[in-house]
Amino acid sequence: MTYRVHVRVIPRAGLLDPQGQAVEHALGALGFGGVSRVRVGRAVELDVTAASRDEAHAHARRMCDRLLANPVTEDYIVEVEEG
Amino acid sequence: MQRVAVLRFPGSNRDLDALRAAERAGCDAYFVWHRDTDLQGADAVILPGGFSYGDYLRSGAIARFSPVMQAVQRHAAEGGAVIGICNGFQILCEAGLLPGALVRNGRLAFVAKPVDLRVERTDTVFTSAFARGDRVRVPVAHGDGRFVADPSALDRLEAEGCVVVRYLAPGAGIEPNPNGSSRHIAGICNPAGTIVGLMPHPENAIDPLQGAEDGRGFFTSLAAWQSLAGRR
Numbered sequence: 001m002t003y004r005v006h007v008r009v010i011p012r013a014g015l016l017d018p019q020g021q022a023v024e025h026a027l028g029a030l031g032f033g034g035v036s037r038v039r040v041g042r043a044v045e046l047d048v049t050a051a052s053r054d055e056a057h058a059h060a061r062r063m064c065d066r067l068l069a070n071p072v073t074e075d076y077i078v079e080v081e082e083g
Numbered sequence: 084m085q086r087v088a089v090l091r092f093p094g095s096n097r098d099l100d101a102l103r104a105a106e107r108a109g110c111d112a113y114f115v116w117h118r119d120t121d122l123q124g125a126d127a128v129i130l131p132g133g134f135s136y137g138d139y140l141r142s143g144a145i146a147r148f149s150p151v152m153q154a155v156q157r158h159a160a161e162g163g164a165v166i167g168i169c170n171g172f173q174i175l176c177e178a179g180l181l182p183g184a185l186v187r188n189g190r191l192a193f194v195a196k197p198v199d200l201r202v203e204r205t206d207t208v209f210t211s212a213f214a215r216g217d218r219v220r221v222p223v224a225h226g227d228g229r230f231v232a233d234p235s236a237l238d239r240l241e242a243e244g245c246v247v248v249r250y251l252a253p254g255a256g257i258e259p260n261p262n263g264s265s266r267h268i269a270g271i272c273n274p275a276g277t278i279v280g281l282m283p284h285p286e287n288a289i290d291p292l293q294g295a296e297d298g299r300g301f302f303t304s305l306a307a308w309q310s311l312a313g314r315r
Contacts (some may be wrong), residue, residue: 019187019188019191070177072182072184073186073231081299
C-alpha cells in the first residue's frame, strides 16, 4: 500500500526565527491585523510504501529523526493519508 | 610533515584556499573527493567552506552522509584531527561530531566582512600557536552562521572549555558578532581539542594581498600539531 506522507518541519519554539519575524512584520505592514507567533519552516511531501498506515507513519518519523529535521533546532509533524 | 586531507564536496568553494593555507604553513596537503573512502594516511582532515550539495534541506545536512564522512567518523574516533571551516563546521554539527547547530543569521542577511575574535582555548589542533585572549581579525562569509544549542549544552561547552573562538562584543573599532550567535560563539571543539569547527575563514587571511594575515596562526598550529597517534 502506498501512503501520501506530509511532513512539516518548524523551528523549535523559543529559538529565534528571524524569517518568521520578518514575515509577521510584512503581514502587519500589509494591514493584516491580529497576527502573531509566525514561524517559517518547510514542508516535505513523499509517497511511502508500507504494510499499514502506522508503519508508514513510523517510517516517516525515522526519516525525520535522521535527515528531514535537525533535532537540535526543529520540531516536526507527520501526517499520513492513503495514497 | 603533517599530512592534511582537504575534502571536496560538490559545491565546496574554499577548498583551494584551505589547501594553499595548509601548504604555506608547511603541511603536505592534498584533496580527497567526497565519494572516496580513503583519507590516504591523513593526520588531519579539513572540511572547507562552500555550499556542499547546494545546502539543500539544511547547510551540511546532505554532505554528512557522503561516503567520505564515514572515513572521517573513523578518523575522528581514533583521535585524528578534524577541522571544519564555515560549511565544514555546519557539516560537523550535522554529523554529530560537534554539538549544536548553525542556523540562519539573526538579521537574515548573508554577511561577508572581517570580524574580530578572541581566542579562548589554545590546546587544540587549530589554535596552539595563539595565547589565550589573543585578538585576531579574520573574515566571515555565511548566511547560516548563528550557533545555537540548548542551554544545558551551551553550559557544558563552557564548563569543558570547548569554546575555541568567540566574537568580540560591540565596541569602538571592533567588528562584533555578525550573526547573533549564542554567547558570541564563533568556534568550538570536542573536549580533547582534536575536532574544531569555526565559522570564520582563517584561510582567507594569510597573505597581505588578502588584506590580513591573522589567519596564519591557525595553520601554523595545524602544522605543529602532534597527533595522538604520533604520541603513542
